[in-house]
Amino acid sequence: MKDEILMENKSIVVPGEVLAKGMSFLPGPGTYRRDDVIVAKKVGLATVDGKVIKLIALNGTYLPRVKDKIIARVIDVLMTGWRVDINCPYSAVLTMKDATNEFIPRGADLTKYYDLGDHMLCQVVNVTSQNLVDVSMKGPGLRKLKGGxxxxxxxxxxxxxxxxxxxxxxxxxxxxxxxxxxxxxxxxxxxxxxxxxxxxxxxxxxxxxxxxxxxxxxxxxxxxxxxx
Amino acid sequence: MTYHKRFDGRAFDEVRPMSAQVGIIPNADGSARFQIGDTVALCAVYGPRDLHPRFLQNPGTGILRVHYNMLPFSGHGDRVRPGGSRRSKEISMVMQNALLPALNLKAYPNTVVDVFVDLPQTDAGTRCAAITAAAMALADAGLEMTDLPCAIAAGRVEDKIVVDLNYEEDSFHDGCDIPVAILPNTGQVTLLQMDGEISRDMLKEAIGKAIEAGKKIYQVQKEAIKNSFAKGE
Missing domain, CATH: 3.30.1370.10 (K Homology domain, type 1)
Structure with a gap:
């Protein structure tokens, strides 16, 4: 049986579409192998990179990854930090330790630092398998965003x-x-x-x-x- | 009596004219419209998103919730009472079962994907149109899918096997209606229901015809998704 690519390079494909046939090709991100064919998992642009068939997704929700710089909004103030909305199905936690270099005394009112509805540029520092997310304000350029x-x-x-x-x-x-x-x-x-x-x-x-x-x-x- | 010619003049294995469009609802994460004959399905997908009440959350995977809704003056005969009914609840459930085998929500534990299907105008084959529209909307929402489900009804009117029944055929006294949903690339059947009576041989033939017609619907779905990206100015 001949190995062949069954789609045009950089064409838009839909889930379930067969992209290539034969064991000499490898499934890249956004694709999977079913028997001897490589199949698209998402709507996206399919590209051939050597032996790897890749798919660049064109739509979907955000999934946090470590080191991403994101804009978050405070939605709740917790005992030890803040819960922030990060425009994804999961909310993130900003702990006191990661929020500021200042000393925050025991029992202090945390809304003095970040109040409900405040926005900030922060960085994802940890993501667990259950998508529990930690963010931090420690890093160059990370700050509260006022106005705008x-x-x-x-x-x-x-x-x-x-x-x-x-x-x-x-x-x-x-x-x-x-x-x-x-x-x-x-x-x-x-x-x-x-x-x-x-x-x-x-x-x-x-x-x-x-x-x-x-x-x-x-x-x-x-x-x-x-x-x- | 034999059924010589279909009520609307189609060939026995002819599908009603179809049209589809993706991305019709800007506020939804994914959306689609699917029309087959006089049956119109509008679908909006929201999610994956936070799931409440919390006892429904599954730490192993995201879940799929389907809401099927026929609008009050959409059909023939009586006005459909607005809100959920025993029928709409059942159809929501079978739709969920038809769509879920193609979806992979493992990457989104504790979340939900909500699928809302509204039918502003109906002429039989609503659950099939709803599944077809929902599949397009789910793909448009950027979810991971192994295949793009599509659905079509086949059945019997008197002594003939027919594909894609309209309301007249569906409600005919001597007939049978079999909605079938398939994953077109693997050929798996994810929905198979039957209303009426049919012989074993005719059933086999009807399912075969439905699977064949399903592939035509898949082409329409595929084109609609691709067209949603082709435009621009």
């Missing part, structure tokens, strides 16, 4: 919003003069002049919608030029 506005995009589009070496986000920053922080969990903080903020939000929504199409950077550059 928060929008959500699909976590799978975050790399496109950031662009190669941050080219896309710095282009929007330059064009609008806004401060923008993109969390790996798909939450984006935009802070600047209210009118410029609206332009930045529209630009990001456009990226979210057209992320899978090529020539994105040029199109967004043109759009920003017109929006000015």
């Amino acid at each position: 506005r928060f929008i959500k995009v699909s976590p799978y589009k975050v790399p496109r919003v950031i662009g190669k070496d941050g080219s896309m986000v710095s282009m929007i920053k330059k064009a609008t003069g806004c401060d923008i922080i993109v969390g790996q969990n798909g939450v984006i903080w935009i802070n600047g002049d209210p009118k410029a903020e609206v332009v930045a939000v529209k630009a990001i929504k456009k990226i979210d919608k057209e992320a899978h199409l090529s020539g994105l950077t040029d199109r967004i550059a043109k759009w920003l030029e017109e929006a000015k």
Whole structure:
């Protein structure tokens, strides 16, 4: 029997679609092997990388991974820290120890440090098999986010919003003069002049919608030029 | 008596005209519309998300909840009373069983995936249309699936095997309706119900025809998902 690839490179595939036939290919992320064929597990872009068949998922919810920098929102104050919403099915815990270098006396009112509804840029430090998540505020650039506005995009589009070496986000920053922080969990903080903020939000929504199409950077550059 | 020609003039193994669209509900994590003849199913998927009440949580895997709902003036005959009924509860359950073999929710312990299917207009074959729409919406939500379930009814009207019964055929006095859901790539059957009487040989033939027609539906599903990405400006 001949080994062959049964899809076009970089084409969109659906779950259950047979991507390649034969034992000489290996199933990469987003695919699995059934008997002698490799099958897609998700909706996504299928690519061939040597002998490995990979699938880049195009949609889905965020699953936390260690070292991800994410934007979180305080939803509850606990005995020893804060429970934060991280735009995923699971909430995370920020402990006192990970929150600040300051000394917090016993019995102190924790809302003085982070109150309900506060947003912060934090980092995932631990994820268990049951998806219990710990986050930390210790690291360069991690801080509380005051003012501005928060929008959500699909976590799978975050790399496109950031662009190669941050080219896309710095282009929007330059064009609008806004401060923008993109969390790996798909939450984006935009802070600047209210009118410029609206332009930045529209630009990001456009990226979210057209992320899978090529020539994105040029199109967004043109759009920003017109929006000015 | 023999059934010479179908009430709506189709061939005996002809499926009603189908159309499908993915991503119709922006606020949902995944959504789809599936129309077959005059039966329309709208599906929204939310999740995986936090599951309450907590006693339903399963630390081993995420769970799937399906809500099937026929809208009050959707069908022939009497107005359907709004809200859940014994029938809608049963169909929700069989839909869950039909979809779950294709889903892998192991990566999301203690969570739930909610599937809501509403049928604004019906002309028989609602559970099949609902499963077909739900499969597309689940894929659109980015969930891990081993296959894309699709469903179709086959059955008997008098002495003929027919595929994709409409309401007239479904409610015909001498007939039988067999909804079948399949995983098109492996050929597994995940839903098999029967309403009416049929001989053993005809049953085998009907199921075979349903599986054959299911593959046509799979093509429509596949195309709809791919089309949801092709657009742009």
